[in-house]
Amino acid sequence: xxxxxxxxxxxxxxxxxxxxxxxxxxxxxxxxxxxxxxxxxxxxxxxxxxxxxxxxxxxxxxxxxxxxxxxxxxxxxxxxxxxxxxxxxxxxxxxxxxxxxxxxxxxxxxxxxxxxxxxxxxxxxxxxxxxxxxxxxxxxxxxxxxxxxxxxxxxxxxxxxxxxxxxxxxxxxxxxxxxxxxxxxxxxxxxxxxxxxxxxxxxxxxxxxxxxxxxxxxxxxxxxxxxxxxxxxxxxxxxxxxxxxxxxxxxxxxxxxxxxxxxxxxxxxxxxxxxxxxxxxxxxxxxxxxxxxxxxxxxxxxxxxxxxxxxxxxxx
Amino acid sequence: xxxxxxxxxxxxxxxxxxxxxxxxxxxxxxxxxxxxxxxxxxxxxxxxxxxxxxxxxxxxxxxxxxxxxxxxxxxxxxxxxxxxxxxxxxxxxxxxxxxxxxxxxxxxxxxxxxxxxxxxxxxxxxxxxxxxxxxxxxxxxxxxxxxxxxxxxxxxxxxxxxxxxxxxxxxxxxxxxxxxxxxxxxxxxxxxxxxxxxxxxxxxxxxxxxxxxxxxxxxxxxxxxxxxxxxxxxxxxxxxxxxxxxxxxxxxxxxxxxxxxxxxxxxxxxxxxxxxxxxxxxxxxxxxxxxxxxxxxxxxxxxxxxxxxxxxxxxxxxxxxxxxxxxxxxxxxxxxxxxxxxxxxxxxxxxxxxxxx
Numbered sequence: 001x002x003x004x005x006x007x008x009x010x011x012x013x014x015x016x017x018x019x020x021x022x023x024x025x026x027x028x029x030x031x032x033x034x035x036x037x038x039x040x041x042x043x044x045x046x047x048x049x050x051x052x053x054x055x056x057x058x059x060x061x062x063x064x065x066x067x068x069x070x071x072x073x074x075x076x077x078x079x080x081x082x083x084x085x086x087x088x089x090x091x092x093x094x095x096x097x098x099x100x101x102x103x104x105x106x107x108x109x110x111x112x113x114x115x116x117x118x119x120x121x122x123x124x125x126x127x128x129x130x131x132x133x134x135x136x137x138x139x140x141x142x143x144x145x146x147x148x149x150x151x152x153x154x155x156x157x158x159x160x161x162x163x164x165x166x167x168x169x170x171x172x173x174x175x176x177x178x179x180x181x182x183x184x185x186x187x188x189x190x191x192x193x194x195x196x197x198x199x200x201x202x203x204x205x206x207x208x209x210x211x212x213x214x215x216x217x218x219x220x221x222x223x224x225x226x227x228x229x230x231x232x233x234x235x236x237x238x239x240x241x242x243x244x245x246x247x248x249x250x251x252x253x254x255x256x257x258x259x260x261x262x263x264x265x266x267x268x269x270x271x272x273x274x275x276x277x278x279x280x281x282x283x284x285x286x287x288x289x290x291x292x293x294x295x296x297x298x299x300x301x302x303x304x305x306x307x308x309x310x311x312x313x314x315x316x
Numbered sequence: 317x318x319x320x321x322x323x324x325x326x327x328x329x330x331x332x333x334x335x336x337x338x339x340x341x342x343x344x345x346x347x348x349x350x351x352x353x354x355x356x357x358x359x360x361x362x363x364x365x366x367x368x369x370x371x372x373x374x375x376x377x378x379x380x381x382x383x384x385x386x387x388x389x390x391x392x393x394x395x396x397x398x399x400x401x402x403x404x405x406x407x408x409x410x411x412x413x414x415x416x417x418x419x420x421x422x423x424x425x426x427x428x429x430x431x432x433x434x435x436x437x438x439x440x441x442x443x444x445x446x447x448x449x450x451x452x453x454x455x456x457x458x459x460x461x462x463x464x465x466x467x468x469x470x471x472x473x474x475x476x477x478x479x480x481x482x483x484x485x486x487x488x489x490x491x492x493x494x495x496x497x498x499x500x501x502x503x504x505x506x507x508x509x510x511x512x513x514x515x516x517x518x519x520x521x522x523x524x525x526x527x528x529x530x531x532x533x534x535x536x537x538x539x540x541x542x543x544x545x546x547x548x549x550x551x552x553x554x555x556x557x558x559x560x561x562x563x564x565x566x567x568x569x570x571x572x573x574x575x576x577x578x579x580x581x582x583x584x585x586x587x588x589x590x591x592x593x594x595x596x597x598x599x600x601x602x603x604x605x606x607x608x609x610x611x612x613x614x615x616x617x618x619x620x621x622x623x624x625x626x627x628x629x630x631x632x633x634x635x636x637x638x639x640x641x642x643x644x645x646x647x648x649x650x651x652x653x654x655x656x657x658x659x660x661x662x663x664x665x666x667x668x669x670x671x672x673x
Contacts, residue, residue, distance in 0.1 A: 257534050
């Protein structure tokens with residue numbers, strides 16, 4: 001069955017100038033598709049470009065190069081106000097820090113309804129408030145919370161407000177940038193459950209960016225691993241864990257401590273020796289990595305010819 | 317094994333405009349020579365305040381140790397004067413803080429920051445201090461230590477800075493090392509390196525470590541014994557195997573259950589702990605965890621449970637351990653681990669008896 005592609009990222013690049021002709025190649029030519037109704041996890045260490053990828057897709061940064069095609073339309077070429085509005089309504093974002101991402105001087109109702117106002121979704125004041133109440137209940141808060149200010153809420157509750165704000169304009173696609181890493185363990189599970197539930201009920205598609213690999217595995221259908229601005233491996237969540245192929249993925253997976261002392265006593269960490277020069281350089285320098293190859297159906301890995309031959313030999 | 321630090325009935329309060337916050341409400345534990353004790357809990361559980369009280373780093377006002385004693389080498393740290401405490405802090409008991417970005421002084425060179433403690437506590441200056449600093453930098457795995465001496469913190473990566481923080485803590489061969497979420501701000505691969513380093517140092521120097529964290533994966537990796545805190549109290553303590561394979565407190569079940577495991581079925585909801593921790597301005601009557609506890613009984617809302625002894629090393633404060641309590645089945649993830657690793661334990665055998673889940 002051919003699944004519908006909701007988002008196509010083609011050779012996306014995001015370079016930041018740091019002076020003297022040097023640039024940081026935060027994202028350096030990555031390509032992937034996101035299918036309708038799936039959760040694509042994006043993992044990697046800080047500085048690997050995963051957040052920049054998310055922010056560039058939604059247009060918070062102007063891409064240096066490459067295309068983002070959403071529902072068949074190239075979104076970064078759209079410049080008219082009407083086009084942008086339409087795009088912004090379809091794609092929303094949930095941010096990492098629930099303390100910094102809510103305006104402290106606005107009430108919860110105004111924060112959630114900002115999108116409703118901009119897109120003119122509510123016909124009357126009453127309609128607007130009813131929508132806010134519905135959204136609050138959807139994310140596990142109550143009507144009474146609408147008139148309060150962000151500082152009156154805990155981190156987990158704030159993240160729920162952030163989720164309600166994203167849902168307010170009835171988007172198809174949500175980019176969640178480390179939505180749980182600032183929360184306590186017991187609250188993380190609550191928020192992840194809520195996000196999964198919403199995804200099922202509302203037929204949403206997520207790009208879930210995180211560094212907590214256990215949580216990413218739990219929520220994602222497919223996972224992409226980023227390293228220094230490149231996508232080095234992309235596979236279904238199960239296959240990535242069962243059969244990681246890229247040396248960096250192996251090192252990342254082997255570094256996660258699990259809540260199981262017996263497992264921890266025998267866990268061997270694999271150390272990844274990077275051969276790349278790193279993300280800082282001149283903009284005309286080539287920092288490309290070996291191409292992604294499909295080593296098994298749906299499992300893509302960046303491998304050199306030699307590595308690919310070695311991998312095939314080991315299969316026999 | 318010999319006990320090196322003994323905390324008894326520790327209570328710490330903070331006097332705020334809104335009232336008195338009882339951050340730590342009667343905590344007792346022993347730390348043995350050369351072991352790693354992990355203190356686990358969520359933010360606001362009192363785990364960091366407990367460690368700061370041991371170091372006497374609670375700002376007064378607004379904070380105050382209102383009760384209890386902290387016995388170390390025959391002295392009660394809770395009652396020492398600041399002048400006496402200065403001799404112990406950083407020498408016998410040292411601390412590693414969470415955020416290596418803020419716990420180093422940005423205007424001092426690496427050498428000056430490490431040598432500060434050496435001069436203060438051991439009177440080392442000049443070449444001696446330099447020699448010892450280089451030793452420490454080598455011990456914590458900093459490449460090319462000579463070149464680092466004149467560098468400033470901003471020239472180093474997060475992992476390298478945390479190594480410097482560890483070097484400062486180790487400068488005077490402390491008997492007790494308190495690590496307050498030392499790897500929370502770091503990436504998993506860097507975290508793994510720092511944990512390996514701490515274990516390695518413990519083996520070489522024999523220092524006892526109090527490891528404060530909310531990450532149960534890190535606990536499983538590091539700890540010999542574990543103490544679980546909730547709302548300012550210790551709710552369960554035991555060896556690392558007891559806590560992970562035979563946990564008795566419903567809060568420990570909740571914490572262990574809410575961590576996803578690679579084998580989890582993605583179609584099932586994660587067993588989250590409902591609700592939020594209580595406000596310690598006005599701690600609830602009875603067991604503070606009762607409102608979030610699916611296993612709570614009537615008595616949990618009325619009377620605080622005492623510490624029940626499960627084994628020589630294992631204690632838990634839950635009415636479920638009372639002889640008259642009904643048998644309950646812990647969450648599935650907990651049962652699975654117990655049946656896998658401790659099929660013959662009394663805990664695992666109690667499951668088959670049935671009872672409500």
